[in-house]
Amino acid sequence: xxxxxxxxxxxxxxxxxxxxxHLFHALISPCERAIYFMLLSLLRNEAEAEDAAQDTAIKVxxxxxxxxxxxxxxTWVLSIARNEGLGRLRKAGTRREDSxxxxxxxxxxxxxxxxxxxxxxxxxxxxERQELGAMLRKAIDGLPEIYRNVVLLRDIExxxxxxxxxxxxxxxxxxxVRLHRARALLxxxxxxxxEGFAPKKKGLFGWFK
Amino acid sequence: xxxIDCKHVWNYVSAYIDGEVxxxxxxxxxxxxxxxxxxxxxxxxxxxxxxxxxxxxxxxxPTGFSKRLHARLDREMELARS
Numbered sequence: 001x002x003x004x005x006x007x008x009x010x011x012x013x014x015x016x017x018x019x020x021x022h023l024f025h026a027l028i029s030p031c032e033r034a035i036y037f038m039l040l041s042l043l044r045n046e047a048e049a050e051d052a053a054q055d056t057a058i059k060v061x062x063x064x065x066x067x068x069x070x071x072x073x074x075t076w077v078l079s080i081a082r083n084e085g086l087g088r089l090r091k092a093g094t095r096r097e098d099s100x101x102x103x104x105x106x107x108x109x110x111x112x113x114x115x116x117x118x119x120x121x122x123x124x125x126x127x128e129r130q131e132l133g134a135m136l137r138k139a140i141d142g143l144p145e146i147y148r149n150v151v152l153l154r155d156i157e158x159x160x161x162x163x164x165x166x167x168x169x170x171x172x173x174x175x176x177v178r179l180h181r182a183r184a185l186l187x188x189x190x191x192x193x194x195e196g197f198a199p200k201k202k203g204l205f206g207w208f209k
Numbered sequence: 210x211x212x213i214d215c216k217h218v219w220n221y222v223s224a225y226i227d228g229e230v231x232x233x234x235x236x237x238x239x240x241x242x243x244x245x246x247x248x249x250x251x252x253x254x255x256x257x258x259x260x261x262x263x264x265x266x267x268x269x270x271p272t273g274f275s276k277r278l279h280a281r282l283d284r285e286m287e288l289a290r291s
């Protein structure tokens with residue numbers, strides 16, 4: 001993720017509105033990833049997420065004069081992306097059940113993690129194995145939408161709690177609760193299966209598992 | 210001194226990882242972790258999962274995404290002008 005730079009953004013916006021249209025490319029570029037993954041989280045189809053991401057960028061351009069600067073630019077862009085995605089789901093009549101209870105999940109539920117007695121660290125280098133990446137993507141894809149989009153924005157796009165809350169139109173408390181549950185669900189799903197990706201321990205007589 | 214139980218620790222795993230528990234609770238959790246291998250493993254595995262999913266290699270933009278986006282923007286900006 002590229003860290004937002006409010007001065008650069010404000011300057012860009014001023015100049016774009018004054019006619020330097022080409023600067024819009026530089027303005028929107030740092031938001032591309034977040035736009036796409038927000039839409040992929042909602043639409044769960046790569047081709048449609050890409051099409052919706054393009055429509056989002058165009059809407060941002062056409063509505064740039066309406067950006068007031070009272071939120072971060074990226075937050076504003078992501079709320080446009082989210083509306084674009086939700087609009088498409090409504091049109092297709094495919095909004096899933098799990099997203100309908102979005103505002104009713106504030107209570108803390110009981111959660112039992114995958115119980116382990118020791119953990120061998122899986123290093124990031126293990127991601128060179130394609131199947132690990134695929135396993136992680138599948139686990140995230142399997143989360144209910146209200147948890148999936150929080151994980152995408154907080155853990156994958158590394159946005160802070162405030163920005164995530166603003167982009168999703170939920171409270172900061174809800175972001176924290178959902179992130180906790182999402183991570184818990186991922187730990188439960190993945191921990192037992194990640195074992196095979198940890199380096200083997202070196203014993204007295206060479207390598208053993 | 211009151212000792213917290215495992216379930217209590219599990220409720221704070223995410224906040225603990227993000228450094229969002231206050232000093233007193235953090236100390237309590239740390240004391241618990243010293244003697245509880247299960248909670249230590251739950252915490253370590255959760256943190257490990259968080260680090261792995263955050264790796265840029267897990268979620269990559271489709272090949273050519275950026276090029277196609279900017280080409281479409283150029284076309285639309287031209288249209289909006291005329």
